[in-house]
Amino acid sequence: MLISLACLVTIYEDRGRQVLTMSKRSHRNQLQYKHALPIEAQPVPSVWKHPFQAFSWILDWAMRWSETRIIDVKINQLGQILVCDQWQMKYLWEHGFFGTGQLSRSEPNWQARTMSRLQLNDADRINLEHVTDVRRRQRLEFKKLRAEFEAKKLEMRQKGIVDEQFIEQERLFLKNQRDKELAFEKDSMQIRDEDLRLIEGKSVIQLESLQLMPVEAIFLSYAVPVLKITLQQLMVSLVLEPKSFQDIKKLIHQYVAYHHYRSKGWCVRSGIKFGCEYLLYRRGPPFQHAEYGIMVLDANQSNDYTWYSSAARVVGGAKKQFVLCYVEQLIPEDDLMELWKQSKYDELFRNFKIHELLYKRWVAGKNRD
Amino acid sequence: MVSMNAALCDVVYTNLVYQQLWTETEIINFEDVPIVCGKPSHRLTNDDNDNDADASNSEDIPSDGKEYVYPILMHQYKNSGFSMKSLDHIFSRLPDMIKRLTLGIVNDDGTVVYYFIYKGLRKPKKN
Amino acid sequence: MEYRESFTKAMSEKAKIYLVGSNLEDGDGDDASSVVPVLYDVDDIAKIREHGVAGVLIGTLGGAPQQNVFLGVPLRLMMEEALWLVEVGHAVFRHVMGQDLIKSLKGLDGEKLQKFKDDRANDVAQQLEWKRANFLRKMKTLRGASDVAVPSDVINERDEQLMKQSIFIETKDTSAVIEPSLNDQTIDQRKICEQILRQNEKLRLNYKVYKKLREMGYFMSPGARFGGRYVAYPGDPLRYHSHLTVQDARSKDEEIDLLNMINGARLGTSVKKTWVLPGINENGDAEFYSVEWAGFG
Numbered sequence: 001m002l003i004s005l006a007c008l009v010t011i012y013e014d015r016g017r018q019v020l021t022m023s024k025r026s027h028r029n030q031l032q033y034k035h036a037l038p039i040e041a042q043p044v045p046s047v048w049k050h051p052f053q054a055f056s057w058i059l060d061w062a063m064r065w066s067e068t069r070i071i072d073v074k075i076n077q078l079g080q081i082l083v084c085d086q087w088q089m090k091y092l093w094e095h096g097f098f099g100t101g102q103l104s105r106s107e108p109n110w111q112a113r114t115m116s117r118l119q120l121n122d123a124d125r126i127n128l129e130h131v132t133d134v135r136r137r138q139r140l141e142f143k144k145l146r147a148e149f150e151a152k153k154l155e156m157r158q159k160g161i162v163d164e165q166f167i168e169q170e171r172l173f174l175k176n177q178r179d180k181e182l183a184f185e186k187d188s189m190q191i192r193d194e195d196l197r198l199i200e201g202k203s204v205i206q207l208e209s210l211q212l213m214p215v216e217a218i219f220l221s222y223a224v225p226v227l228k229i230t231l232q233q234l235m236v237s238l239v240l241e242p243k244s245f246q247d248i249k250k251l252i253h254q255y256v257a258y259h260h261y262r263s264k265g266w267c268v269r270s271g272i273k274f275g276c277e278y279l280l281y282r283r284g285p286p287f288q289h290a291e292y293g294i295m296v297l298d299a300n301q302s303n304d305y306t307w308y309s310s311a312a313r314v315v316g317g318a319k320k321q322f323v324l325c326y327v328e329q330l331i332p333e334d335d336l337m338e339l340w341k342q343s344k345y346d347e348l349f350r351n352f353k354i355h356e357l358l359y360k361r362w363v364a365g366k367n368r369d
Numbered sequence: 370m371v372s373m374n375a376a377l378c379d380v381v382y383t384n385l386v387y388q389q390l391w392t393e394t395e396i397i398n399f400e401d402v403p404i405v406c407g408k409p410s411h412r413l414t415n416d417d418n419d420n421d422a423d424a425s426n427s428e429d430i431p432s433d434g435k436e437y438v439y440p441i442l443m444h445q446y447k448n449s450g451f452s453m454k455s456l457d458h459i460f461s462r463l464p465d466m467i468k469r470l471t472l473g474i475v476n477d478d479g480t481v482v483y484y485f486i487y488k489g490l491r492k493p494k495k496n
Numbered sequence: 497m498e499y500r501e502s503f504t505k506a507m508s509e510k511a512k513i514y515l516v517g518s519n520l521e522d523g524d525g526d527d528a529s530s531v532v533p534v535l536y537d538v539d540d541i542a543k544i545r546e547h548g549v550a551g552v553l554i555g556t557l558g559g560a561p562q563q564n565v566f567l568g569v570p571l572r573l574m575m576e577e578a579l580w581l582v583e584v585g586h587a588v589f590r591h592v593m594g595q596d597l598i599k600s601l602k603g604l605d606g607e608k609l610q611k612f613k614d615d616r617a618n619d620v621a622q623q624l625e626w627k628r629a630n631f632l633r634k635m636k637t638l639r640g641a642s643d644v645a646v647p648s649d650v651i652n653e654r655d656e657q658l659m660k661q662s663i664f665i666e667t668k669d670t671s672a673v674i675e676p677s678l679n680d681q682t683i684d685q686r687k688i689c690e691q692i693l694r695q696n697e698k699l700r701l702n703y704k705v706y707k708k709l710r711e712m713g714y715f716m717s718p719g720a721r722f723g724g725r726y727v728a729y730p731g732d733p734l735r736y737h738s739h740l741t742v743q744d745a746r747s748k749d750e751e752i753d754l755l756n757m758i759n760g761a762r763l764g765t766s767v768k769k770t771w772v773l774p775g776i777n778e779n780g781d782a783e784f785y786s787v788e789w790a791g792f793g
Contacts, residue, residue, distance in 0.1 A: 078376050078442060079477065100479030102380075103388040110387070136791075137411050194386050194394075207387055211479030214445060238446075251446035270445075270478030275759030277445070306744075307756070310723020314763050389792055409792070443754050453748040453775040456785055471790055474754060483790035484761055490712075491786035492739050493770045 029286050036265070036283070038071075038095040038226045069228045073217065074209075075237050081217045082209040089210040097267050097284040098220060099210040106269070106285050110208040118195055120202060142177045149174070213270055214238050214251060215258040222345065223259060232343045245333035248340055249298075253327040256352040257296040260325075268294075275314045276322070293320045299328035299355065312359050326355040374403050374440075381405045381440040381473040384481045393435070402462040405438040405473065437463065438473040438483070445477050460488055511540035511587040513578050514570075515688075531692070533578035533589075534570035540587075541571045547586045548715055549577045550733050574718060574726075575699055576706035579689050589688050620663055627659045701745035705774040708782040709742065716742075722767060723760050740772045745782065748775040757787060765789045 044057070071092065074082045083089050083099060089108050092098040101108025149170045156163060198204040212220070221227045221234050242248045254277065261268045267281040271293050279290035293315035308324075315322040329336065330351045339348040378396045382405050385391040394407030439459055443449055459470060470486045517531040535541050535551070544551070551574075555567030573581075581587035631651060651659075693700050702725060706716060714728040717738070721727075724741035741764060752773065760771040764787075771787045 076376065077373055078380065078475070079444065080380075080479075102479050103384065105480075114387070140411070192390075192392055194392065198387075207383065211477075213478045254446055270476070270480070272476050272478055272480065272482070272755070272758065275755060275762055306720045306723055306725065309720050310756075310759055310763055313723060314759050317763070317766055384793075441754075448751055449754050451752050451754065452750055453746070453752070453773065453783070453785060457748065473793075474758070481793055482758065483793040484758070485788050485790050487786040488784075489786065490740060490772060490784050491770050491788075493764065493768045493788065 026287070033094055033097075033284055033286065035095045036267070037224055038092065038098075038220070039224060040095075068226055071220070071227045073212070073227050073229050075229075079214075079238070081212040081214065083212065084209045086206065092210060092212075092220075092226075097269065097281070098216050099212045100270070101208050102211050103208045108208050108210050111204060111206050114195075114198065114204050118191060118199070118204065120199070120204065138177075142174075145177060146174060215255045218255050219259060219262055223262070231345055235340075235343070235345070242337070242340065245337045245340075248337075249333075252336075252340075252348070252352070253298065254296055256327050256349060257294065257325045257354065259349065260354045261294070271295075271315075274318050274320065275311055277325075279320070290320055292323050293318070294323050294325050296325050296327060299326045299353075301326075308359065309361070312361055316361055322359045324357040324359055326357070328353040328355060377440045377442055377475060378403050378405055380475050381438055381481060384473070385438065388481075399462040399464075402439065402459050404463070405440065406435055407438075408434050409436060436469070436471050437467055438471040440473045440475060443474050443476050456486060510585070511535060511543045511581065512537060512590045513573065513581065513587050514590045515578075531575070533573045533575060535573070536570050538569065541569070544577075544581055544586060545732070547581065547584075548710055548713070549573065549581060550715055550717065551577065552718070574706075574716070575692065576703050577716070579692065579703055580707055580710055582685050583689055588685055616665075619665070623663045624659065627662070631655065631659065698744065701747075701776050704776055704780065705742065705745045705782045714740075722769060723763050724771075727769070728772075738769060740786075741769045742772045742774060745774045745776055748777055748783070750775075761787045761789050 071083060071088045072085060074084060076082065082102075083092060089099070089101075093107055097106075099108070100106050101110055103110035104113070153167070153170070156166070198207070217227060217229075217234055218231065221229055221231045227234070239248050239251060258268055258278065261278065261280055267284045268278050269281065269285070269290070271277050271279045273279075274293050276293040277296045278294040280292040280294060281290050282288060295311055312322045330353060336348060336351060339345075339351075382394060382396060385405060385407055386394050390410040391407040392410065394405065397404050397406050441449065441451055456470075463470070468487065472484045472486055474482045474484065476482065513533045513535055515531050515533055534554075535544070541551070551571040553567045554570060554572045556570070578587070578589070582589055628651060693703065706726070709716060709726070709728055713730070715731065715733055715736075716726040716728055717733060719725050719727040719741055722738075722741045725744045726740075726742040727738040728740040728742055729736045729738045741760065743760070757771070757773070764771040773785045773787060775783050775785075777783050
């Protein structure tokens with residue numbers, strides 16, 4: 001983290017621009033992401049100067065209320081739930097960090113990124129993904145050179161030569177390489193044939209859509225209804241014709257857990273990168289790292305120790321707390337299935353209960369505090 | 370089913386070309402096994418073991434720098450149906466010179482993750 | 497007779513693995529999982545290490561494992577290791593303790609117990625008789641023939657007490673009344689192996705994987721710490737880093753939990769181990785696939 005910050009600073013100095021300070025950045029984030037959900041409260045004016053003002057305010061409020069379902073979604077044959085409109089993509093990202101750009105790590109910024117890669121504009125925004133990428137490449141280069149030195153050293157040792165000068169030279173060289181990593185050279189980017197297809201005038205065409213996880217789509221259609229698709233339409237397209245509760249069980253459990261954390265104010269995102277179901281952010285990815293990794297389990301489920309241990313190690317290794325979220329069914333499966341068939345989702349979701357357990361790897365010799 | 374495979378290949382193809390910036394990328398059907406084949410924008414691992422004293426792994430590395438990606442769909446709420454038999458089947462269709470398969474796992478959270486698969490045992494790469 | 501001796505000798509050259517825990521003979525349950533193979537003899541521990549089995553020293557302080565980093569004997573083995581050593585002929589199973597003991601106590605009839613009591617009383621009586629004779633002989637020598645006031649064949653009560661207290665009762669290594677159900681020479685080693693394997697389907701599959709890897713030269717350790725069934729080392733764990741985290745064996749058409757695989761391969765990247773998926777093919781042989789994170793995406 002320190003290194004990448006150093007990189008940011010260097011880039012900005014190289015460009016002869018203002019150094020981006022952390023506080024400015026977080027201030028900008030505060031403004032850009034001021035809404036935690038796709039709900040914008042309408043402030044009631046403190047003074048009513050004229051009766052007409054009240055009337056207009058109420059009218060305005062009513063208009064907004066009737067217009068909450070504003071986001072178009074498309075479900076393709078792979079079952080991917082996509083938002084393609086530029087403004088809508090941005091809206092969902094900025095109002096609670098919903099969805100993932102299909103060609104990005106999370107925020108759908110592929111177009112801007114590509115334009116800056118092809119040097120089509122001087123984007124002011126620096127690009128974290130590009131930085132990570134170059135750093136990763138430099139790291140590989142470093143490892144390769146280190147391996148070369150090691151091989152030479154081995155060869156010399158086998159021949160019985162001890163060359164102090166060589167070892168010193170190696171040390172200096174490797175240090176140099178390290179410094180170069182920090183200095184971060186913007187490598188010259190050649191334009192590929194594949195890129196030419198993208199360019200349209202001074203811009204690139206938008207290839208990227210925002211993809212919603214099924215649980216996100218349910219949430220945005222049920223709890224905070226902003227998607228134009230109805231909950232029933234959505235459910236049917238997710239699971240076409242369930243034969244038994246087993247066919248919908250996982251989806252329902254996942255959703256119940258997702259809804260639980262969203263309703264407690266967490267920003268919930270996919271945890272696949274860390275081998276768990278969800279990651280919990282206090283506010284969202286631009287603000288800080290996720291604090292918790294959530295694994296969703298059936299309340300009756302019991303896995304062998306190896307399973308817990310490896311899941312916990314991956315999450316723990318990323319400095320996150322590992323939470324087992326147990327979903328308990330309060331009524332028999334047949335009854336739950338009946339509720340699904342009658343599209344009584346409200347009642348369906350109500351018949352679950354969440355139990356949570358924080359799981360921590362503990363080593364007697366290391367954790368004495 | 371076929372068109373679903375094609376759609377899946379498209380997702381992985383687009384991801385490789387426009388997010389991972391691969392070149393010479395194409396979709397090849399080895400009979401019933403669709404593969405997205407292409408060149409990464411840079412060497413993926415330092416597995417060009419010319420300098421490695423123990424070169425036992427180097428035979429697995431594609432000499433032309435091409436990687437072979439098999440796309441699979443992973444749903445948060447559905448089983449994948451993917452087993453070792455599926456892997457046997459894919460490897461049986463691939464030319465013998467291809468020692469390393471890459472799984473392109475298309476998640477329903479909008480990301481694609483990539484994992485190398487080798488037949489048999491394989492030493493870990495240096496970190 | 498000669499055969500018997502050479503047989504006993506051959507047995508003693510093999511490492512002795514003690515099965516501790518529950519009962520092997522009530523066939524059906526998942527009992528083998530609660531049987532723990534352990535070794536107590538340091539020479540045996542060295543011997544099996546030469547054959548590629550390291551095991552884990554667990555010490556005898558079960559409740560205080562953190563007392564010392566370097567625990568002592570016994571050495572605990574994974575069941576796969578024990579089975580392999582016995583099957584190849586490097587070791588033999590010794591008697592089973594635990595429920596067998598209880599069972600053997602239940603079978604203890606009055607006659608046997610009475611005989612034990614009688615034998616013991618007999619032993620005490622004989623020793624006392626011998627001590628009395630000795631005592632009287634000594635007295636006679638000491639006093640000579642001159643002192644006729646005290647009868648030479650009478651022992652006073654105090655001396656009699658002292659004599660009784662000094663009676664020696666031998667404590668044997670093995671029980672005098674309970675016969676271990678798996679006695680060294682009488683047990684059919686192959687039969688125990690079969691019994692253990694029959695009880696546990698998962699072990700049966702994993703044993704095939706263990707055997708294959710062992711025969712390829714790998715040392716295996718329990719792998720739970722790294723998210724696997726085994727961690728495999730290319731040689732003695734004291735000299736090498738482990739290379740592989742080997743998962744539980746499965747039949748080849750069993751579904752792969754992709755999230756679990758992603759997990760394992762990610763963890764593997766950070767601890768420098770390949771995530772290995774073993775499967776058992778139609779011929780019952782173990783086959784492997786190795787998985788690692790591609791380094792992008």
